[in-house]
Amino acid sequence: MDLEEALTKELSLNQHLSIISDSSRTLTIDQILLPIYQQQFSKKHKHLDDQSAHWGKISVTNLDEKVRFYFLYVGKNDFIDAYYVRNGHVIDHAKSGYLYQGQEKQIVKGSYYIPINIGPESTMDIYIRIEEQIHHDPEFELQLYSPDKWNHKIVNKQLSDLIFQCIFWVILLYNLFLYFNSKEMAYLSYSVYLFFVSLSYLFLSDLLREMVLTSVPWLTPYFMPAICLTHVFYWQFVFNFLDFEKNFPKAYRILKPYMYLNALLAVIIIVYIVFTGEPGLPAVTIRYQVLFNALVVMAFIFLIRKSKLPLVKYYALGTFLLVVFCLIEGITWDPNTSTAYLVKYGVLFEVVVFSIGLTQKRKLNEQEKKDILDREIKELKVKESLSEWQKEELEKIIDNRTEKIEEKNKILKEAIKRAEKAASVKSEFLSVMSHEIRTPMNAVIGMIHLLLAENPKKSQMDNLKTLKFSAENLLILINDILDYSKVEAGKIKLENIPFDLRELTKGIGNAHEIKAADNGISFNILIDHRIPASLKGDPARITQILNNLIGNALKFTPKGEVRLLINFKGKSKGKVKLQFIVEDTGIGISKDKKEMIFESFTQAHTDTSRKFGGTGLGLAITKHLLTLFDSQVYVESELGQGSKFFFTLVLKEEKIMPEIVDIDPEDLTPQLRDKSILIVDDNDINLLMTQQFIKKWGMYCDIVRSGKEALKAIFDHDYDLILLDLQMPEMDGYQTAETIRSLDSDNLKNIPIIAISADTYENVCKKIEKAQIDNFISKPFNPPLLLTMIGQYLIHNKKEKRSQSNN
Structure with a gap:
């Protein structure tokens, strides 16, 4: 077929096309050129199966005397391969179609075209293979285009x-x-x-x-x-x-x-x-x-x-x-x-x-916004006169109300000042009264201890025990009142020091076992073994909380058992969660009274205070103290079935174990014999009582009634320890201690000083630290506790600690 003639007459080339189908899709051009396949080519065009590859053969001729170049449109197929054959040999191969990549095609634009480059007066066979992959309509629609016509198209x-x-x-x-x-x-x-x-x-x-x-x-x-x-x-x-x-x-x-x-x-x-x-x-x-x-x-x-x-x-x-x-x-x-x-x-x-x-x-x-703005401006103008009138009226109302508010604020400020003054007077009164009561109580309780230690007669022993019990109860009442005044004033702050929980509960157990035994009930403490040995927190306040709950349980349990349970509830990021439970088999609490018992000066029943005694402050103080720990106390109880008080605390785990000095007071007397003690107190009764205890324990002692006399005495004698009252006229205990610590003598600088005061440690701790006083015991003091404290400094050489701190 002459290409130029076909182009000029715009003839369809399909009539010159012979087709063979390849159902296997594996035939190559070399196989197609074999005689067996050449015989199968047919010009009868049937429907092309989309599951087969199809080969088309067309012979083209150039009768001109110059090289001709054409574009042949094949049809819309996924893959088009054109093989150019002359004298039975493949001289070139071109690719086209929908799915061949651009770099594989000889003609990138147009997708379905193959080039025909034929020399002068020559003939060439073109074998065209088509195959579908994603489309399903294989076709041969051969159309010939000159370069100009193709470029235009x-x-x-x-x-x-x-x-x-x-x-x-x-x-x-x-x-x-x-x-x-x-x-x-x-x-x-x-x-x-x-x-x-x-x-x-x-x-x-x-x-x-x-x-x-x-x-x-x-x-x-x-x-x-x-x-x-x-x-x-x-x-x-x-x-x-x-x-x-x-x-x-x-x-x-x-x-x-x-x-x-x-x-x-x-x-x-x-x-x-x-x-x-x-x-x-x-x-x-x-x-x-x-x-x-x-x-x-x-x-x-x-x-x-x-x-x-x-x-x-x-x-x-x-x-x-x-x-x-x-x-x-x-x-x-x-x-x-x-x-x-x-x-x-x-x-x-x-x-x-x-x-x-x-x-x-x-x-x-924009026009709509402008119209809205115009309407608003008009409305504002209409309302302007009304606004002026309203403004004047409002100013009058505001002025009137301002005067009333200022008057009420003035009254309120005066009321606040009166309330603050009353609270201050109340707190000061309670503190002074507590101090004034503690001082004679120190003498009373101290004398009772001395009399009990002198082997009294049986009839005297019963009277002395009764007197001791009454004095201790009176001291508990005083402590409750003083603690409550501090809670109300917000003066209690928690410490954060290492302590051993088991040692703490051991001391609590020793304090309550005797009272439990006297009441004929059993008292037990159970601690979860998973709780770390050392924790960090405020052991004094934890002790106070537990003492209040255990003391209440013992007081309201006529028979049966009181138990303290401490359970391990988990550990996270170096903090331990503990649950504390105090349960008893006592008289119990009715449902309608459970909330009332945590109120100040209140007990569950009106006859409770007459029968069991107490101020009704213990649980109120406990509730406030637990608030400082970000916790709260819960109660489960039925009337006649006992009570269960419980709360949780989150405490830090301490890696370093706190130093524990465990001295039995019975073993101290021989070791402290012949030690020399200076007692400084302006109260003759307290001096006499303390002197008798010191002598009873086998130690020498001198007594002085003022700070100035104490300074003179330490220069005249070599004392091993000073017992120093803090509240004294002219020169108080703080000034006396500061003066002693400022002396040039190393012996006097490092002498142990134990403060004895009718005040509480929370009120004096900062002043004690500033005055470099070694320790503190509150009046009325427990004689065995005082003996143990003296032993800590004289037997275990606490002077060394003072020397290191000064250096």
Whole structure:
């Protein structure tokens, strides 16, 4: 066949084509050239099976005396291989088709073309192999083009498409710019709509595959859902552009779910393509989607044709021509050809009209804002005179109320001052009364201890025990009142020092076992073995809380048992959570009295204080102390069935064990014999009582009644320890201790000083530390405790600690 003649007469080359099918898809060009396969070529064209590869053979001739170059359009196939054969030998091989990568093709643009380069007055056989992979419509549609005609058809089209894309993106970016300036959602939704229109057109016009996805052309079908998303964002733009929800509420309720259906269809199509790799069904589905959306748009335009909304005409005009073109394109569209000429010009027309419409919308919005502002200004002017009158009246009312408020504030300030003064007087009174009572109580309790130690008669022993019990109860009442006054004044602060929980409970047990035995009940302490040996917290306040709860349990348990349980509840970040439980088999508490028992000066029953005694402050103090630990106490009880008080504490675990000095007072007397003690106190009774205890323990002692006498005495004699009262006239115990510590003599600087005071440690601890006093014992003191404290400093050489601190 002469190529020039076929080109001039625009003849179809299919009539010169012979075809053979390869069901195995494995035949090569060398096999095809064998006589056995040459005999099978036939010019009778049957339906081409999409499961087979197909070979086409055509002979071409150039009768001119110069070299000719042509472009041969083969047909829309995934893979096209052209083999050029002369005299039975393959002289060249060219690739084309939908799925070959751009770098593999001799002709990148156009996708389905192969080159024909034939010398002068020569003949050549061309064997063309076609095969489908994702499409299912193999075809031979041979058309011959000259270079000029091909350039006009392909290159000019792509240049036109690129210009069209540039227009899209200029308008898109301009609308984004307008959105960021105005925050008008119509501009943003229009920009997104234009993006998907641009992406859809890239797919339809083959620019996406030939210019973007050249190395991965098989990904092209995955962009097919962009057409669905174009419809989604078209409706989103229309909703914003026409203020749909406000102006067309009924249509909005219908079309918004319809918009989401379009989005759902896009998701279904992409999932279908991912799992099947088949674009045929999605292509048909999208065609019907386009048609259906076009019909919906036409119906909507018809419904709103009489609307007085100014923007409706821009929407209807911009959409109508595009819809008509889309209907035509949707009916005739073939996903393999993908020209979409009509859609291109329809979209361009729509873009121009919509852009004008958006400009008009912006003007309308500005005008609306201006009208609203004008109305507000008018309303303000109308109200201005009324506001002036109201202002004057309000000023009068405010002035009147201000005077009343200032008067009430003055009264309130005076009331607060009176309350603060009353609280201060109350706290000071309680403190003074406690101090004044403790001083004679020290003598009373001390004398009782001395008399008990002198082997009295049996009749005297019973009287002395009764006297001792009454004195100790009186001391407990005094301590409760003083502690409660401190709690109310907020003067109690927690310490954070290492302590051994087991040693602490051992001391608590020793303190309560005797009373429990006297009452004929058993007292037990059970500690979880998982609790660390050393903890960090305020052991004094923990002891006070437990003493209050255990003391109450012993007081209200006529028979049976009282138990202290300490359970391990967990450990996290170096902190241990413990649960403390005090339970008894006593008289119990009725349900309606459980909250009352934690109130100040209150007990569960009116006859309780007459029968069992007490101030009713113990549980109130316990409740306040636990608040300082960020905890609270709970109670479970039934009348006649006993009680259970429990609370939790979170304490730090201490790695270093605290030093524990455990001295039995019975063993101290021989070791302390002949030690020399100086007693400083301005109260003759306290001096006499303390002197008798010191002598009883086998030590020497001198007594002085003032700080000045104490300073003179330490220069005249060499004392091993000083017992120093803090409250003295002229020169108190703090001044005396500071003076002793400032002396040049190392012996006097390091002499142990133990303060004895009717005050509590919390009130004097800072002053004691400043005066460098070694330790403190409160009046009335427990003689064995005083003996143990003296032993700690004289037997275990506590002077060494003082020397190290001074250095």
